[in-house]
Amino acid sequence: MTTSPRASFTTTLPPVDPPDRAELLGQLVPTAIRRPPKGARIPNPFRLTLIGLLTAGFVPAWWLVQRTGRLMSLQSQQMELSADLVESSRHGIDASDVAAVREAVKNVLPMRLLLRVAGAALVIAVASAVGSLAVHGWSRGALRDLWFHTPSRSDAWSLTSLIALSASYLIAIAAMNRHTVALQQFALAFNAALGPDRNGEPLEPPRLVWGLRPMHVILGVAMAALGLFWGLPMMLGWAAFRSVSFDTTQTFRIALADRLQAITGIAPITTVDDHCADPQCRAPLPFDARYCPRCGKLVRQ
Numbered sequence: 522m523t524t525s526p527r528a529s530f531t532t533t534l535p536p537v538d539p540p541d542r543a544e545l546l547g548q549l550v551p552t553a554i555r556r557p558p559k560g561a562r563i564p565n566p567f568r569l570t571l572i573g574l575l576t577a578g579f580v581p582a583w584w585l586v587q588r589t590g591r592l593m594s595l596q597s598q599q600m601e602l603s604a605d606l607v608e609s610s611r612h613g614i615d616a617s618d619v620a621a622v623r624e625a626v627k628n629v630l631p632m633r634l635l636l637r638v639a640g641a642a643l644v645i646a647v648a649s650a651v652g653s654l655a656v657h658g659w660s661r662g663a664l665r666d667l668w669f670h671t672p673s674r675s676d677a678w679s680l681t682s683l684i685a686l687s688a689s690y691l692i693a694i695a696a697m698n699r700h701t702v703a704l705q706q707f708a709l710a711f712n713a714a715l716g717p718d719r720n721g722e723p724l725e726p727p728r729l730v731w732g733l734r735p736m737h738v739i740l741g742v743a744m745a746a747l748g749l750f751w752g753l754p755m756m757l758g759w760a761a762f763r764s765v766s767f768d769t770t771q772t773f774r775i776a777l778a779d780r781l782q783a784i785t786g787i788a789p790i791t792t793v794d795d796h797c798a799d800p801q802c803r804a805p806l807p808f809d810a811r812y813c814p815r816c817g818k819l820v821r822q
Contacts, residue, residue, distance in 0.1 A: 546606040547787030551778035554599050558592055561766040566736045569759055570744070570752070577668050578751040579647060582689045585758050586639050589693055592766055593632075593700045599774065600629045600707055603781060607715070610785050618714035625710030628703040635696035639689045646685035653678035671748040683751060690754035694761045698729045701765060704773060711777075715784065724776050727769040732757030734764070 564572060564581075573581050604626045608619045650667060656678055657663040666672075672679030705726035712723040732738075737760035744752025782789060797813040812819055 544787060546602070546609055547782070547785040548789055550599075550602045550606045551782045551789040554603065554774045554778040554781075557771060558595050558766055561588055561592055561762075563759065563763050563766065566740050566756065566759075569756070570740050573744075573752060573755050574749075577650070578686055578749075578755050579643070579650075581755050581759065582639075582643050582646075582686060582693075585690065585693050585762060586636055586643065589696055589762060590633070590636050592762075593636075593696070596700070596704070596770060596774075597626075597629045600626050600704075603711075603777060606781055606785065621710050621714040622707075625707040628706050629700070632696070632699055632703070635692055635699055639692035639696065642685045642689040642692060646682045646689060649678050649682035649685060653682060669749065671750065686751045687754040690751070690758035693758050694730070694732060697761055697765045701727050701729055701769065704770060708773065708777075711780075715780075722780075724773065724780060727765075727773040730761040730764040730769060732759070732761035732764070734760040 569581060604619070604622045607622050653667055653672075653676065654663055657666070667679055667682070672683055674680065708724040708726040737756040741753035741756030744750075744756075778789075797816060797818055799813070799816055799818050802813060802816040802818065
């Protein structure tokens with residue numbers, strides 16, 4: 522019995538050229554910038570009120586600090602990618618212009634100091650609440666007084682907790698506006714370096730946010746009138762986060778993506794979009810939605 526040698530063959534694959542960096546950035550960056558920030562989940566005002574009442578305002582404050590930090594990190598990364606795209610573009614952009622944009626990006630990098638202060642204020646608020654219960658006794662009545670009643674001036678522990686909790690929300694708003702100012706500076710530097718002579722209108726800097734959304738203000742004032750003074754800063758803080766996530770900076774990012782696309786001349790990759798097509802809305806869409814639940818725009822026939 523004889524055996525035949527095994528057949529063997531060797532394939533020679535042609536070398537694959539690495540993708541062009543400028544083309545990849547041109548395809549991916551505008552698409553990524555246009556999308557609303559993931560993870561910026563925002564409870565509606567009534568659900569926010571309920572969560573605040575159930576947790577004495579502490580849980581919404583923690584959520585706000587954490588999500589503000591994530592939003593700032595995401596948008597700083599997007600500005601860095603925008604600078605990378607400008608630098609890799611081969612459309613006659615001077616090195617000095619690129620350097621100016623790079624310098625502006627440094628201001629957008631997350632400034633954690635204010636968020637750390639907001640987090641520290643929240644820790645002080647929780648510790649003071651525990652101190653109040655330790656002084657007045659761990660009873661249902663003491664917990665009810667701390668939770669739902671306005672502290673007296675003689676109750677230093679409860680008063681400190683209220684002031685620190687309210688300050689945590691207000692400092693978070695300051696952090697949002699500090700980040701917005703950095704985006705404004707980036708927009709001005711971008712306009713100066715890549716003026717209207719290079720494809721497109723100048724970017725309009727995003728506006729500052731103050732949390733003055735009607736329903737949030739109404740519910741916040743109602744809570745304050747009932748003695749829950751932390752309710753108004755809580756509502757203002759979350760309304761400001763709603764504005765900075767999906768209104769002011771969203772409009773700015775879409776304009777930036779359009780401008781970058783015009784500069785490079787590269788068609789971005791299109792994806793199956795699960796958000797409203799209206800650039801002023803961009804609300805998440807259920808998979809079977811016919812109309813946008815936020816603005817009412819027709820999604821599909």
